[in-house]
Amino acid sequence: MTDTKPNRLHQALFRILRPMARLLLRNGIPFSEFSELVKRAYVEAAFEDFADGRRKPTDSRAAVMTGLTRKEVRKQREILAGDSPVSERTSxxxxxxxxxxxxxxxxxxxxxxxxxxxxxxxxxxxxxxxxxxxxxxxxxxxxxxxxxxxxxxxxxxxxxxxxxKQRAYVPAGDSEEMLQIFGEDVSDLVDTIDYNLASRENGQQPLFQRTLTYNGIPPEVLDEWRERAAEQSQALLEELDSWLGPHDRSVSGQEDDGESVRTGVSIFYFEEPILANKSGDDQ
The missing domain is CATH 1.10.10 (Arc Repressor Mutant, subunit A)
Known part of the structure; x- marks a missing residue:
């Protein structure tokens, strides 16, 4: 039987990368810079997420996993040791x-x-x-x-x-803050999807992940739908925040002397036109 999982993963990956490529091109990021960041992410994942817990990961093992040369692995590891982008969370x-x-x-x-x-x-x-x-x-x-x-x-x-006037801070415009939120939100979503894909094999309970989607909505209802979706989503987030917020140590005044967990819920709105292909079917 042919394993279709890699092909499905490629299709999903391309769909993720397509809008990302648009964002990168709009912000003047050429492929060479993106390629370097991808190498760095592969190396960091190999060392941090796939350690066997018994011995320190080696450049050779990371090279085998990532397909990079040991020289490239060492280069990216040295860059990560001096400047890890994940640590930029106190903006x-x-x-x-x-x-x-x-x-x-x-x-x-x-x-x-x-x-x-x-x-x-x-x-x-x-x-x-x-x-x-x-x-x-x-x-x-x-x-x-x-x-x-x-x-x-x-x-x-x-x-x-x-x-x-509002119970949440949301940066306006295409600012550095919006780009940081983009990085955090997308990485959180991918982390959740990765966890859920592996949860069945690991015998773990999957995390909540749901999407509401329709493909045949007429344009004339979109203004009302945008407003309704924004109002009800904001109300839900405020209700959840009223319960979870007081448990945060920085808000409650509890001493930060134990393990802490970063957790939350993201809601985002999307819309795109449905284009007909040559056969007349919806894509």
Whole structure:
């Protein structure tokens, strides 16, 4: 019997790479740079994800697994030792997000009804105190400017007090923060899919992974659908956040003296035109 798994994987991989190629070309990344990053990812995966637990992985073993030469493996390993892109998770975007999360969940910055309080910029229990508590070394003014720019925070005209308009920080535009979120979201999705593909063989419970898709939607309903999908998705994320957020050690004030897990749920919207092929069938 012919094994169709590699062919199916190639088809899935091409579908992933096609929009990625568009993004790379739009941002001026040639194939040579992408190729180097792929080599680096292969080497890192070989050393970190396929160690046998008994001995340190070798360049020779990584070369056999990846198909790269030992010289190329050593080169990429040395680059990884000095600069690992996965460690870049304390960005401006994450700091702004932590500030918003603290505003939502920390009792110090909440109104008596449990909702995020209206804050003064300076003073006791102020926005500046919130930023100092949750953003590290970012200045309160820099964080405020960013949150105003994306519409998360508004300043009351008469009082000058700060009002939280949205319960989540989402960068606007094709910015560095959006590109970082792209890297995190796509890697999280691929990690989940990889885990689920292997879960049956390993006897593990698969992680939740669902998609709602229709192929015959008329264009005239899309405006209403976009609005409905955004509103209900935001409501669901806020409901989940209200339960999970207070358990985060940085929000609850628990001492970070034990194992921690990064977890969450991603929701994204998509649409694309359905093109008819030469036979008239939908693709």
């Amino acid at each position: 401006h975007a994450n700091r702004a997000s932590r500030v918003v999360s603290g505003w939502v969940h920390d009792d110090t910055f909440q109104a008596p009804d449990g909702q995020p309080a209206v804050l003064a910029f300076e003073g006791e229990n102020s926005f500046s105190e919130l930023v100092r508590k949750y953003s590290g070394d970012m200045t309160p003014r820099a964080i405020l400017d960013e949150l105003q720019r994306v519409g998360v925070v508004a300043v009351e005209a008469e009082s000058g007090l700060l009002v939280l």
